[in-house]
Amino acid sequence: MAWADLPPDLLGAVIARLPHPGDRARICAACRGWRSAARRRVRHQPPWLVHPDCTFCTTGRDGACFFPRIPGLPDNATCLGAAGAGWLALDCTDDVFRRTPIWDNFSYETRTFVVYARPDVKHRHTYLLHNPFSNVTVPLPELDAIIGHVAETFEVRKVLMRSNPEDLIAVATSNRHYNVILCRPGKGAHVLPLLRVIDVAFLGDDMLYGITSGDELVAFHLGKGVDGRPQVTRFRLVIVNPMAGYYNKHSWSWPADDTTASDYCYEYDGLEKDGNDDESNDEDDEAPYQEKNGNEEEEEADDEAEAANPEDDEEEEEEVDTSFNADDDVSDYEVREGDWELPYEAKDETFTARYLVPSLSGELLLVRHQYELTLDSGSYTNKVEVFKADVMAGRWIPVTAHDDGLGKDEALFLSRSFSKSTRAHGDVEPGLVHYVSGHMDDVLDTRSWSIRKMTFRWPRQRDLADDKWQTWLFPPELVL
Incomplete structure (x- = not known):
């Protein structure tokens, strides 16, 4: 033949x-x-699922896992997530904890993970944007100078391009000093701390939105400074949730009206810090911003108390470097529900993951995926809720079965580090909401508003990676 x-x-x-x-x-x-x-098969390729070790799985009817890693990447690179269509955000570091697959740290004898992130161990990091389809790499020295020397517990939750690698890039982290970072390669950076933002999404050319673990929505008005440096001219809380659970544990509140960025931000132009100085971004150094609240004397007193009690200082450092949530092993992105006063008691666990994603019609959507992790039968989805942001009214509007659901021929692909609304084609059905949390093979079908099995199965190797760090990557369309 x-x-x-x-x-x-x-x-x-x-x-x-x-x-x-x-x-x-x-x-x-x-x-x-x-x-x-x-x-018939390849013009519209379904998205890949990339693991933190830079291996990947294809999806669809012929989905498979591919080893070794994506070619062309640095040997010490860890995938933080997709930064846009066809682009990956990479973290190049010697941080073994970050680069080691989670199941490599599991002891089957003790049934525990023997290696945990430590807040007292710091590593040097270099951040890159890489397109594996064109083999183009764009360094991000602005991020290296700000978060290039961080503890093992530090997390970059999302790196998101507005349009291309030369344009504005938004970074959300777990650290209170650098909660939201805006940078433009070669132009500088802009840092907004203490906002409790866990996910961000661009909407239009001049707006960035952030969601908190309390379902509160923050609107950032974007601008440009001298020589194209990114700026946030003002920001405000457009959707408020006074019943957010963290108010019970944290004395934290928002200003009543718009807040000007000059009172709350730090601008970096690449000249104020030496990127080769190992201590330039030490978590114990002074925060790179000044809060104008008149509490300098109280802060000095706290510093003296910490110096007199090094054990307390160590505990405080651990709280700073981990995420804002009170549970060390659960981030604000994926909140564990229920009463946990008896951690030694074996019980089922309920988690809620939140995703912020623009729809194809230009609306801002919040998707809440609640799932149960049982002791005997693995994971299953409790419910999936979809909301539209009504900024003018200051509330989330539920999308229900009585509505049209998603737009015509629209499907959602959600992950902690990258979420996207896309046109349905080929193996991708319209009206489906795909999520990677919980290692489950089900989707939300907004046409019938029911949870059902996916139309294709995940490759078995997909379950070996930590789903918290898995990301969707959309290959470019092949022109035939």
Whole structure:
């Protein structure tokens, strides 16, 4: 049998094992028969699922896991998540805890994880944007200078491009000093601390929105400073939730009206800090901003008390470097529900993950995925809720079965580090909400407003990675 006469099913199986668009383009150029087979399968490729160790799984009917890692990446790179369509955010570091897959730290004898992140151990980090399809790398020295020397417990929750790597980039972290960072490569950075933001999303050219673990929505008005440096001219809380659970544990409140960024931010232009200074971003150093609240004397007294009690200082450092949530092993992004006064008592656990994502119609959506982690039967979804932001009225509007659900031919792909609304095509059905939390194989079908099984199965290797760090990556469309 000639190569050009291979059966379409066999050609389809071969194409499924060649996920890179360049390889598929070469298949299309081989002959008319191969081009015809590829045209039916590869023009609109479903998203990949990339693991923190930079290996990946393809999705769809022919989904498979690929080892080793994505070619062209630095050896010491960890994938923080997708920063945009076709782009990955990378963290290059010798931080073994961050780069080691979670199950490598599990002891089957003791049934516990033997390696945990430590707030007293810090590492040097270098951040990059990388496009694995064009093999283009863009360094982010502005992030290196601000969060380039951090503890193992420090987390970059999201790195999000507004349009391209040369434009504005938003970074959300777990640290109170650098909660939201805006940077533009070669232009400088702008830092907003103490906002409790766990997820961010651009909407239009001049707005950035952030969501808190209490379902509160923050609106950032974007601008430009001298020489194109990014700025937040003002920000305000547009949706308030006075019943947010963290108010019971944290004495934290918002100003009643708009807040000007000059009272609350720190601007970095690349000249104020030496990026080679190991102590330039030490968590124990003075915070890179000044809060104008007239409490300098109280802060000095606290510093003296901490110096006299080093044990208390160590406890305080751990609280600072971990996420804002009171539970060390659960971030604000994925809140554990219920009463936990008896941690030694074995019981089922309920988690709620939150995702902020713009729809194709330009509306801002909040998706809450609540799932149960049981002792015997694994995980299952309790419910999935979708809300639209009504900024003018200051409230979330539930999207229910009586509404139209998602837009026509629209599907959502949600993960902690990257979420996207996309047109449905091929193996991607319209009206479905996909999520990676909880290692579950179900989706929300907004056409019937029910939880049902996915149309395709995840590859088995997908369950070996920590789903908290898995991210969707959308390959470019192949022009045939």
